[in-house]
Amino acid sequence: MGSIAQNLAEIQEEISNACLRAGREPNAVKLIAISKKKSAEAILDAYQAGQRDFGENYVQEFLAKKRDLLLAQCQINWHFTGHLQSNKIKSVIDQVSMIQTIDKLSTAEAVSKRAEQAGLTMPILMEVNISNEYSKSGFDPDEVLSAADSISELPHVELHGLMTIGSPDLSVVGMEFYHMRKLLEEVAKNSPNPDNVCELSMGMSQDYDIAIQEGATMVRIGTSIFGAR
Numbered sequence: 008m009g010s011i012a013q014n015l016a017e018i019q020e021e022i023s024n025a026c027l028r029a030g031r032e033p034n035a036v037k038l039i040a041i042s043k044k045k046s047a048e049a050i051l052d053a054y055q056a057g058q059r060d061f062g063e064n065y066v067q068e069f070l071a072k073k074r075d076l077l078l079a080q081c082q083i084n085w086h087f088t089g090h091l092q093s094n095k096i097k098s099v100i101d102q103v104s105m106i107q108t109i110d111k112l113s114t115a116e117a118v119s120k121r122a123e124q125a126g127l128t129m130p131i132l133m134e135v136n137i138s139n140e141y142s143k144s145g146f147d148p149d150e151v152l153s154a155a156d157s158i159s160e161l162p163h164v165e166l167h168g169l170m171t172i173g174s175p176d177l178s179v180v181g182m183e184f185y186h187m188r189k190l191l192e193e194v195a196k197n198s199p200n201p202d203n204v205c206e207l208s209m210g211m212s213q214d215y216d217i218a219i220q221e222g223a224t225m226v227r228i229g230t231s232i233f234g235a236r
């Protein structure tokens with residue numbers, strides 16, 4: 008692997024190419040650099056190479072690195088991409104620009120409540136368990152529509168779309184991502200704000216080109232940027 012800056016440049020190039028192959032605008036997909044278990048220095052390298060969106064999975068680790076990076080004057084858009092325990096919501100609510108991993112209704116309700124107390128409205132994605140046996144968290148695809156209905160009634164969360172982790176089997180992941188896009192279309196159609204429900208966060212180091220082919224608007228890449236964890 009090259010340096011973090013070289014890796015980022017290569018991935019951005021591959022993202023643009025995948026967009027063009029799919030008949031999409033070359034800038035149609037946002038790269039989220041997943042920096043869990045990587046140091047603040049590694050994040051700073053990526054930041055200095057122009058990367059602005061980062062995803063973190065572990066609350067304590069995230070808050071410590073965020074403090075260091077603020078001291079370095081970094082203006083980062085942080086996405087929370089880990090499993091969010093309800094007792095940790097309070098710590099992240101005013102620290103992230105999006106929570107991508109809302110995996111049950113009670114979490115969405117708790118986020119809305121904490122957001123209200125913090126005087127904000129939190130952009131969220133619903134995590135969908137599309138691969139079933141592989142992933143442990145996320146809404147069942149069959150319950151996404153009714154859960155999205157309930158979420159749209161919550162005053163301090165704003166549903167922007169869906170997120171998933173595809174199965175590691177590359178022969179089925181394309182079907183899963185296709186299914187995700189169909190689900191997003193249904194959720195948007197039923198939503199009181201259809202234009203807001205437009206984000207599809209899917210695709211990681213192994214499968215982001217497939218995800219872009221199937222309509223991802225955000226890809227979440229860790230290993231191919233920062234190396235193995």
Ligand SMILES: *Cc1c(COP(=O)(O)O)cnc(C)c1O
Pocket residue numbers: 041043064088089172211212213227228229230231
């Ligand atoms: C770790 C992680 C990623 C990045 O995976 P890589 O295979 O390292 O690219 C993406 N999304 C989520 C939710 C993750 O936890």
